[in-house]
Each structure stands twice: as C-alpha cells, then as structure tokens.
Amino acid sequence: xxxxxxxxxxxxxxxxxxxxxxxxxxxxxxxxxxxxxxxxxxxxxxxxxxxxxxxxxxxxxxxxxxxxxxxxxxxxxxxxxxxxxxxxxxxxxxxxxxxxxxxxxxxxxxxxxx
Amino acid sequence: xxxxxxxxxxxxxxxxxxxxxxxxxxxxxxxxxxxxxxxxxxxxxxxxxxxxxxxxxxxxxxxxxxxxxxxxxxxxxxxxxxxxxxxxxxxxxxxxxxxxxxxxxxxxxx
Numbered sequence: 001x002x003x004x005x006x007x008x009x010x011x012x013x014x015x016x017x018x019x020x021x022x023x024x025x026x027x028x029x030x031x032x033x034x035x036x037x038x039x040x041x042x043x044x045x046x047x048x049x050x051x052x053x054x055x056x057x058x059x060x061x062x063x064x065x066x067x068x069x070x071x072x073x074x075x076x077x078x079x080x081x082x083x084x085x086x087x088x089x090x091x092x093x094x095x096x097x098x099x100x101x102x103x104x105x106x107x108x109x110x111x112x113x114x
Numbered sequence: 115x116x117x118x119x120x121x122x123x124x125x126x127x128x129x130x131x132x133x134x135x136x137x138x139x140x141x142x143x144x145x146x147x148x149x150x151x152x153x154x155x156x157x158x159x160x161x162x163x164x165x166x167x168x169x170x171x172x173x174x175x176x177x178x179x180x181x182x183x184x185x186x187x188x189x190x191x192x193x194x195x196x197x198x199x200x201x202x203x204x205x206x207x208x209x210x211x212x213x214x215x216x217x218x219x220x221x222x223x224x
Contacts, residue, residue, distance in 0.1 A: 040216065099162075099164070100145045100162070100164075100205045102159035103157075103159070108156055
C-alpha cells in the first residue's frame with residue numbers, strides 16, 4: 001500500500017531535549033516536505049527536498065533541521081525544542097515531473113513541548 | 115506577496131449543496147488543488163484544476179477561473195461525514211511548491 005509513515009504519532013517532551021520525527025515513503029517520490037499546522041494558520045512549510053542531499057527552507061524553518069540521505073526518508077530534527085514548537089506536524093511527498101501531482105500526507109505527529 | 119483567501123467557517127444542512135470559495139493572488143499559476151481534512155487527521159486530495167472550467171467527481175465539483183484568480187468547491191447531497199476543513203492550495207510555478215489557504219471549516223447540521 002502506498003503510504004507516508006511518520007513516527008511518533010504523539011510526543012510530549014520538555015524544552016531543550018533533542019528529538020527526531022521520522023518520515024518514510026514507499027512511492028519512490030522525489031519531493032518530500034514537512035509542514036506544521038496551528039489553529040487558524042493553516043499548513044506552513046518548514047523544509048522541503050527535491051532529491052537526495054538537496055534540501056531547502058520553507059516558510060518557517062527556524063529551530064528545525066532536516067536531512068535527506070536516502071530517497072525514502074526525510075527526518076525532522078528539533079535540536080533544542082521550545083514551547084512555541086508545540087504543533088501538529090505533517091510529512092508529505094509527491095512525484096515530480098509533468099503535471100503537478102497531489103501530495104500524499106502522513107498521519108501527523110502531535111508534539112507538545114513543555 | 116502571495117495570498118490565498120477562503121472563508122474561515124461555513125454551515126450547511128445535510129442533503130443540501132454548499133459552495134466553498136477560494137481566491138488567490140500569486141506570482142504565477144500552475145494549478146490549484148483542493149484537499150479535505152477531518153479534524154486531527156491528514157489532508158486528503160480531492161481535486162486539481164489547471165484549466166478554466168468545472169471538474170466533476172461524484173458529489174464534489176471544482177471550478178476554476180484563472181482570469182479572476184478564483185476557484186470554488188461545490189459539494190452536493192451533503193452528508194454528515196462531509197464535516198471537515200477544506201483546503202485550497204495553488205502551485206505558482208514549476209518548482210512544485212504550494213501556497214496554502216488557511217482552510218474553510220464546514221459544519222453540517224442535520
């Protein structure tokens with residue numbers, strides 16, 4: 001089954017404790033992206049990647065890191081989480097080339113930073 | 115700047131028809147997407163428009179007017195399960211980036 005898998009689904013942690021949210025897709029998509037979603041603000045892009053070893057900042061990259069060492073994986077790293085990073089996070093992927101393709105989203109990760 | 119506007123919230127009655135509007139001002143246009151998102155869940159793809167006109171998919175239809183920077187999503191024969199947020203997103207250029215609207219929360223009443 002074609003899917004984007006995020007882990008963990010839920011995490012409560014404390015300020016300053018490094019965490020990683022994993023994202024993996026099995027559709028051989030070149031493009032992957034991370035979003036955060038906060039009430040009233042919609043989806044805001046954090047980082048995206050168009051290929052292995054190629055990553056770019058989105059609209060709200062501060063406080064986050066990503067890596068793309070393999071095509072299928074795109075982890076999101078919070079080196080020193082702060083309470084303002086409490087949010088619902090989504091990983092997404094899509095194919096590139098030709099007509100723009102719809103994004104496939106993971107189930108989301110709800111992070112609470114205390 | 116680039117901007118997408120949608121109503122924040124709409125209410126409709128089960129069995130009725132509702133139209134959710136989306137207007138956009140972007141540096142370019144390479145297509146418009148509609149997604150449905152139930153509370154706490156991931157967005158799921160509904161439709162894609164790149165040419166002017168109406169695209170119909172069962173109970174859902176999406177319309178685009180590029181000259182007016184305007185799209186709408188039409189939902190017919192509303193069901194309670196249609197209660198969700200509906201997100202409009204535009205691809206301005208060829209680099210696969212999306213500009214997202216804040217979404218319209220649709221409440222269906224019996």
